[in-house]
Amino acid sequence: MKIAVAGTGYVGLVTGVCLAHKGHQVTCVDINEEKVAMMSRGESPIYEPGLPELMKESMESLCFTTDYRTAYRDAEVIFIGVGTPEKSDGSANLAYVYEAAKQIAQSVERDCVVVLKSTVPIGTNDKIESYIHDKQVNDVKIYVASNPEFLSQGTAVRDTLCASRIVIGVTEDHPAEILKKVYENFDAPKLVVARRSAEMIKYASNDFLALKISYINEVANLCETVGANIEEVTEGMGFDERIGKKFLRAGIGYGGSCFPKDTKALNWLANFNDNEIRTIRAAIEVNENQKFKLVKKAKKYYGDFLFLNVAVLGCTFKPGTDDLREAPSLVNVPLLMEDGAHVRVWDPVGEENFKKLFPKKIQYCSSIEEAISGADICLILTEWDEVKNFDIRKYETLMKKPIVLDGRNCYRLEDFENTKITYDSIGRKTINPELYIGK
Ligand code: NAD
Secondary structure (H helix, E strand, O other), X not given: OXXXXXXXXXXXXXXXXXXXXXXXXXXXXXXXXXXXXXXXXXXXXXXXXXXXXXXXXXXXXXXEEOOHHHHHHOOOEEEEOOXXXXXXXXXXXXXXXXXXXXXXXXXXXXXXXXXXXXXXXXXXXXXXXXXXXHHOOOOOOEEEEEOOOOOOOOOHHHHHHOOOOEEEEXXXXXXXXXXXXXXXXXXXXXXXXXXXXXXXXXXXXXXXXXXXXXXXXXXXXXXXXXXXXXXXXXXXXXXXXXXXXXXXXXXXXXXXXXXXXXXXXXXXXXXXXXXXXXXXXXXXXXXXXXXXXXXXXXXXXXOOOOOOEEEEEOOXXXXXXXXXXXXXXXXXXXXXXXXXXXXXXXXXXXXXXHHHHOOOOOEEOOOHHHHHOOOOEEEEOOOOHHHHOXXXXXXXHHOOOOEEEEOOOXXXXXXXXXXXXXXXXXXXXXXXXXXXXXX
C-alpha cells in the first residue's frame, strides 16, 4: 500500500521503516531538513538498536522528504506520529498534531485514512476529524482512525515487528478494514475498538506502568527503613501471575518522553472533566521525589558537594537510547553543580545530546574509568550494560573515596562485602556504611 508518515521521531521513523520492511511503499515526512537529509542517505537520526540495519535493507521502499504535499497527495493511509509534548499546565500540546492535520487536509487528492499514532487525549480524534473536514481542499473522503503506539525506546523495532497488540480505534468499518490490511503481515493480536477507547487504552496502559514503578519505588524506600531487600521482595512478588515480574525494578524513577507527560496529561484531563485520578497523581508525586533520591543519600556522606569530584554514570533516561527527555540526570547534574561539585559524566550514547544542553563546566569522559578516577563519590543514574559488567574492584582502586550510590541496582550486594567500597543502592541495605558515614 502507499503510505505516508508525518514525523520521523522514535515512533514515526520506526513505524515507517517497519511498514516498508513489511512490503509497503512508505514516504516519511518531517519538517526538519537536517534529519531528512540524514535519513535520505540511509542514516538514522536517532539511536535505536536494529533500526539502521532495517532502514538500509528497506531503502527501496522508503523515501524521506519535507515536501508534505507530494507525500500526502495520493497516499492511501497517512500516519501522524508527531510529538505531543507537555504544556506548562500538564495538558498535552496538540499544536504539532493540528499542523500535520492541516497539511494533510490541504494536500490529499484521493480517499484516504488518517491514522493518529501520536498519544492524544481522549476525544482528540473526533476533533481532528472535524478539523480536517473543515480544512480539506479537495472533494475526497477522509477517514480518521486511532492507532496508538506501545513501543519502548531501546526495543522499538522489535516492539513494532512483534507488537503485543495492535489497537485500532474507529467509528466505522472501512478504516478498520484498511488498517487490518496495513498490518496484514504483522503477527500480533488486532483489537478493533471505539476511537475514544483506543485513546484511553494508550493513556491507561502507560499510566498503569508508571504507577507500578512509583509503587515499587515507595516499597523500596520502606524496605530501606525496615531492613528488607527490595530485590528479594520483587522476586517473590513477580511469581504471582496477577502481578508479573515486569516494571517492578526499583530505582530513581521513570523518565523519558512518555510516562511523565502521559501521567500529567491524564491527571489534567481528569481534573478538566471534574474527575479525580488520585492514583496517578500519587504516581507523579512519588516520581518527582524519587529522582532526587541519590542526591539526598549523598548528604549522608558529605554535607555539601563543594569542590568534590562527582562521577555520574549514565545520563539517558534508560539504557538503549540517546533520549534525555525527563531523565533524572537533567535535574541532578545542575543540582550538583550549583552545590559546587566538579561533575564528570560518562554515557555511551547520550553524551552528545547532554553536551548540547550542558556545554560548559562538565567534564565529559570516554570511559567509566576516566569518570571515576580520583572521584569522591559516584552516582549511577542509568543501568547501561557497561556499568553492570564493570569490574567493581576498580571503584576501590581508582576513586579517591569509593562511595558508590547506585540508582538502578546494577550490582549484587554480596559483590561489595569484602571490599572497601561503600555501596548504597535503592531498597537494600548499605554495604560498608561505616567507612564513610559521618567521617
Ligand atoms: P519525537 O519528538 O521524537 O518526534 C517527532 C517528530 O515530528 C520530529 O522529528 C519533528 O520534527 C516532527 N514533526 C513535527 N511537526 C511535523 C509536521 N507537521 N510534519 C512532519 N513532521 C513533523 O516524538 P516521538 O517520541 O516519536 O513521539 C511521537 C508521539 O508518539 C508522541 O505523541 C508520543 O507520546 C508517542 N509515543 C512515543 C513513544 C516513545 O517511546 N517515544 C512511544 C509510544 C508513543
